[in-house]
Amino acid sequence: MLEVKNLSKTYDGGMQALKNVSFNVKQGEFLAVIGLSGSGKSTLLRCINRLIEPTSGQILWDEQDITAASQDEMRHIRRKIGMVFQHFNLVTRSKVITNVLAGRLGYVNPILSAFNRFPQSDVAMALDQLDRVGIKNQAYKRADELSGGQQQRVGIARAMMQQPTMVLADEPVASLDPVLAHSIMQHLEKINKEDGVTVLCSLHFLDLVHRYADRAIALKEGALMFDGSPDKIDDQKFREIYGKDAERIG
Amino acid sequence: MKKSPALLKSVVTGLVTILTLIIFAYGFSVTNVNFEETRSERRLASLTRILRALAHPKIFDYTYETLNVEVPFYLGCPEGGAAFPEVDRSGAFILVNAGCAAPKETITVEGHNFQENSSGSISFIGISPEAPDGVPISIGNFQADAQGNFKVEVTLPNRQIKPEPQALRATGQIQVGAPMLSQESKVTWDKIIETVFMALLATVFGTLLAVPISFFSARNLMSEVKSPLSNISLSLIGWPLGMWLGIKTSKFLANLLMPLSNSFLLVLAGTLVFPTLGFFFAKWFLANQNEELEYRFRKRLINLLYTVSLAALALISILFASKLLLQIGAYLTPNKDVPLYFLRKFIAQIGDIIAMLAPVFATLVSGGIFGGFFAQLGQTISDRMPAATAKIFNLIVTPIAGAAVGILILQGLNWFYQFNDPAILFYLPAGIGAALGLTLALVAAPKQPLPIGIFIYGIFRTLLNGTRSVEALIMAIVFVAWVGLGPFAGALALGLHTVASNAKLYSEQVESILAGPLEAIQATGANRLQTIIFAVVPQIIPPYISYTMYRWDINVRMSTIIGFVGGGGIGFILQQNINLLNYRAASVNMLAIAIVVSSMDYISSVLREKYV
Numbered sequence: 001m002l003e004v005k006n007l008s009k010t011y012d013g014g015m016q017a018l019k020n021v022s023f024n025v026k027q028g029e030f031l032a033v034i035g036l037s038g039s040g041k042s043t044l045l046r047c048i049n050r051l052i053e054p055t056s057g058q059i060l061w062d063e064q065d066i067t068a069a070s071q072d073e074m075r076h077i078r079r080k081i082g083m084v085f086q087h088f089n090l091v092t093r094s095k096v097i098t099n100v101l102a103g104r105l106g107y108v109n110p111i112l113s114a115f116n117r118f119p120q121s122d123v124a125m126a127l128d129q130l131d132r133v134g135i136k137n138q139a140y141k142r143a144d145e146l147s148g149g150q151q152q153r154v155g156i157a158r159a160m161m162q163q164p165t166m167v168l169a170d171e172p173v174a175s176l177d178p179v180l181a182h183s184i185m186q187h188l189e190k191i192n193k194e195d196g197v198t199v200l201c202s203l204h205f206l207d208l209v210h211r212y213a214d215r216a217i218a219l220k221e222g223a224l225m226f227d228g229s230p231d232k233i234d235d236q237k238f239r240e241i242y243g244k245d246a247e248r249i250g
Numbered sequence: 251m252k253k254s255p256a257l258l259k260s261v262v263t264g265l266v267t268i269l270t271l272i273i274f275a276y277g278f279s280v281t282n283v284n285f286e287e288t289r290s291e292r293r294l295a296s297l298t299r300i301l302r303a304l305a306h307p308k309i310f311d312y313t314y315e316t317l318n319v320e321v322p323f324y325l326g327c328p329e330g331g332a333a334f335p336e337v338d339r340s341g342a343f344i345l346v347n348a349g350c351a352a353p354k355e356t357i358t359v360e361g362h363n364f365q366e367n368s369s370g371s372i373s374f375i376g377i378s379p380e381a382p383d384g385v386p387i388s389i390g391n392f393q394a395d396a397q398g399n400f401k402v403e404v405t406l407p408n409r410q411i412k413p414e415p416q417a418l419r420a421t422g423q424i425q426v427g428a429p430m431l432s433q434e435s436k437v438t439w440d441k442i443i444e445t446v447f448m449a450l451l452a453t454v455f456g457t458l459l460a461v462p463i464s465f466f467s468a469r470n471l472m473s474e475v476k477s478p479l480s481n482i483s484l485s486l487i488g489w490p491l492g493m494w495l496g497i498k499t500s501k502f503l504a505n506l507l508m509p510l511s512n513s514f515l516l517v518l519a520g521t522l523v524f525p526t527l528g529f530f531f532a533k534w535f536l537a538n539q540n541e542e543l544e545y546r547f548r549k550r551l552i553n554l555l556y557t558v559s560l561a562a563l564a565l566i567s568i569l570f571a572s573k574l575l576l577q578i579g580a581y582l583t584p585n586k587d588v589p590l591y592f593l594r595k596f597i598a599q600i601g602d603i604i605a606m607l608a609p610v611f612a613t614l615v616s617g618g619i620f621g622g623f624f625a626q627l628g629q630t631i632s633d634r635m636p637a638a639t640a641k642i643f644n645l646i647v648t649p650i651a652g653a654a655v656g657i658l659i660l661q662g663l664n665w666f667y668q669f670n671d672p673a674i675l676f677y678l679p680a681g682i683g684a685a686l687g688l689t690l691a692l693v694a695a696p697k698q699p700l701p702i703g704i705f706i707y708g709i710f711r712t713l714l715n716g717t718r719s720v721e722a723l724i725m726a727i728v729f730v731a732w733v734g735l736g737p738f739a740g741a742l743a744l745g746l747h748t749v750a751s752n753a754k755l756y757s758e759q760v761e762s763i764l765a766g767p768l769e770a771i772q773a774t775g776a777n778r779l780q781t782i783i784f785a786v787v788p789q790i791i792p793p794y795i796s797y798t799m800y801r802w803d804i805n806v807r808m809s810t811i812i813g814f815v816g817g818g819g820i821g822f823i824l825q826q827n828i829n830l831l832n833y834r835a836a837s838v839n840m841l842a843i844a845i846v847v848s849s850m851d852y853i854s855s856v857l858r859e860k861y862v
């Protein structure tokens with residue numbers, strides 16, 4: 001169970017990205033985070049694994065206070081939180097398998113990993129994960145030889161290598177075409193349903209929210225606007241979240 | 251009243267024009283622009299001479315044979331004058347306008363049928379009973395024209411008058427055989443090879459040092475390094491302590507192993523046993539390194555002990571290896587005449603380098619181990635203690651750390667300035683350091699992470715900028731004083747300059763990497779070292795290769811002139827030739843430089859295109 005309490009983030013320039021955001025996520029839930037670009041979705045997700053330091057507020061995860069964790073503890077916590085990115089964030093000059101194995105970095109011996117030495121079991125697991133997303137045959141190619149959809153699958157395989165209990169997906173399909181978007185979302189759904197992994201996923205398209213999410217929260221200018229079932233987002237709610245000139249697409 | 255913008259604009263334009271004129275007038279004045287000189291006959295003549303010499307590089311040379319042509323000549327005219335002797339006009343011959351003359355008198359000598367454009371000398375051959383073959387006295391030179399003729403006036407020497415006929419001799423030179431490489435070309439070849447290798451060594455070793463430094467001077471990596479004060483203070487104490495222990499240990503071990511080094515078998519055994527021991531120990535240690543978040547001081551202390559023993563094993567292995575290489579090298583090079591002497595000597599040289607680096611290794615590793623241990627302790631204090639306890643801890647430890655740093659800085663400065671006064675060396679810096687430390691501990695919140703990374707970044711950047719602003723040419727002067735004239739000094743100077751310039755260029759590449767992969771690797775729970783190896787290194791390899799090649803190119807160019815200050819390479823003889831006004835030889839040197847630099851340029855651009 002993830003509890004976010006009164007979370008605020010003000011950037012150095014004075015930009016207030018999150019204002020007093022509070023919500024809970026149950027273990028195994030698929031939560032969609034929606035809102036306009038710049039509404040604070042990415043900041044929120046990055047505050048949860050503290051890639052961005054929150055200014056105030058508390059994040060409790062299974063009773064453990066993430067916001068108060070020391071650097072060493074934080075590394076430990078991050079191992080259990082996988083992350084998938086809009087721009088995949090692969091190391092494009094490295095091989096696919098190396099990118100996937102990077103997901104084990106929090107677990108393996110730091111000194112051996114510095115020489116790119118991973119246990120055999122981890123290599124087998126990496127190939128398994130690649131198999132699961134259907135690109136096992138690309139394992140020894142360079143990551144930049146892959147197409148966008150394939151790269152995002154590598155990103156998912158990397159996150160799954162962490163054997164996470166929660167996955168943060170920051171607009172995982174925003175750089176992909178609609179067909180690929182569904183295929184990627186189905187992978188996330190599979191992780192959520194089969195492995196019981198909590199998924200927090202920020203999304204742009206409402207039809208994806210309706211199709212995949214158990215619950216949705218909406219942010220507007222850093223403040224929580226909506227928290228509930230995706231079905232409850234009617235036209236009026238939609239205008240509140242996206243502004244009164246917005247029109248629904250998709 | 252509002253001013254017309256057009257008027258204002260034209261006034262500004264006028265002022266700018268006047269200012270520009272003044273700037274250039276002043277520039278002409280301080281740079282001594284002097285067009286009178288450029289037109290003067292004398293200057294033009296010397297310009298022409300030098301340019302023509304430079305246009306005739308002495309690449310090829312001929313074997314010369316000397317040609318002596320003599321005519322009998324009376325010094326002091328005999329009674330009734332001297333008859334003109336018959337001259338054989340079939341080969342080269344000379345004619346004199348008089349058959350006899352008094353000492354110190356000027357006569358005209360004409361030569362014919364000499365080799366075109368050849369030059370030579372004219373001498374008077376004094377014949378005496380002691381020297382029946384004659385003693386030549388040089389009295390002038392000649393330069394034959396395109397037809398092989400010359401006509402010069404020479405003054406006879408002040409010698410005793412003799413009734414017997416003596417002689418005048420013209421000594422010319424004849425080119426024989428095909429052209430061959432001149433002595434100058436051979437020297438140039440030797441030196442240009444020296445130059446290229448000087449640049450190669452400087453680039454390789456400079457780059458090896460520049461790479462780690464570049465990470466410390468990259469803003470994006472360092473700005474994330476933040477530590478609470480207790481961590482910083484304790485590591486400031488831990489690092490010097492560890493470094494001191496490292497120096498002492500490496501000296502102690504080196505002395506301890508000294509008596510063993512006479513026996514080859516013992517050294518061989520040591521070189522085999524200790525690394526094996528170290529390897530298995532390391533393997534065991536890494537396998538038993540189960541990660542524990544819970545901080546147990548006893549456990550950390552035992553870990554420290556293991557790490558220190560591992561480092562000591564590594565140090566002993568290094569020392570044995572260096573001894574072994576030195577012995578093998580000495581055995582293989584009984585004298586300089588053995589074949590492949592340079593390869594055999596290289597073995598001993600590697601041993602020597604390892605022996606020199608061993609204390610450096612010990613110092614850095616030991617500093618790192620102890621610094622890390624203390625930093626961890628400090629981090630734990632900040633993480634687990636209540637804020638008030640941490641504050642009290644900081645108030646005690648930070649002044650001690652400040653005092654330690656102050657004393658260390660003054661110890662370093664003392665080497666330069668030799669204060670040798672305990673007040674300046676100890677009390678003053680300790681006082682100032684402690685006061686600064688205390689202020690910091692009072693001001694800083696006990697658990698607030700301080701941006702120590704940016705501070706280190708600033709120090710590295712300042713040092714790099716300072717070093718980079720000193721030209722390699724000037725560094726070479728210092729290194730010549732240290733290691734003597736020659737290419738080694740030049741290579742060291744270029745190497746140091748390479749470190750400074752490339753570390754800066756590299757760090758800018760690190761700063762421009764994509765942040766995405768960095769973020770992704772961090773999110774997996776990787777530590778800082780892992781993040782650098784997995785997210786930063788793959789991204790910077792292509793620009794690093796590109797800059798290294800560019801630097802080799804620059805170093806080849808620089809090494810051509812580093813010899814001007816005694817740094818070896820082709821610049822050394824280039825300067826010599828210029829000073830000796832031997833422009834034709836200088837021209838050969840310059841030609842070689844041009845060929846090497848342009849081919850380097852070509853090769854590096856091809857390689858860069860291929861691999862980057």
